[in-house]
Amino acid sequence: MGCAAPNPLHWEDLRSRSSEQILRHDGVKRSPENRGYEVSFLNATYLVDPDSERITELAPNPERELTEEFQILLIRYLVSEYGGPIDGKSASEKDFPGGVTFFQGPHALHTPPIAKIYGRDPEAFQKRCGELGATPAPYGDKAMRFLPFPEIPVTYVLWKEDEEFPASASVLFDSSIIRWFQLDMIFTLVMVLTARIIEGRRKK
DSSP: OBSSOOOHHHHHHHHTSOHHHHTTSTTEEEOTTSSSEEEEETTEEEEEETTTTEEEEEESOTTOOBOHHHHHHHHHHHHSOOOOSOOOOEEOGGGSTTHHHHSSGGGSOSOHHHHHHHTTOHHHHHHHHHHTTOEEESSSSEEEEEEEETTEEEEEEEEOOOSSSOOEEEEEEETTHHHHOOHHHHHHHHHHHHHHHHHHHHTO
């Protein structure tokens, strides 16, 4: 099921890439019917069909509405240059070239909903992130490491509310992410991840 569709230029870009280049990315394979590519994101699998210009979730929730931003993110992952293995070095969004200027105002990372919803309940935050395949990391009061794509780790760090400070949330990346995505797609990736995390809370 889909929402707004990506601009046709995104699809043209995807169709211009060779299958060999696209299939180098971990978590990507040809669909059995040769209708495009199956792509893993978090704990779900998607069919990206460049011929019909359609993206659908195969499992676990085929009825999920896919936002335009999410669909663009999947396409940009497929057309990205292979970024190589994980560096093992943590970086904030401000550590990337141009990050201090870019990630502010409307482009500040979309983390306030995490602090608002889970700032008094880090254990609920851990439980929800675990449902999406995240694992604990040694930061803050509670931190969870996601692998939205197999070689692109993203860690959410939650500091719980106390008598002196309000709750806050931040994000750490492996420094290799800049070889996969430009700054706008790093912003989009966090927006998508935050939406998936709080999606579970909204259903309750």
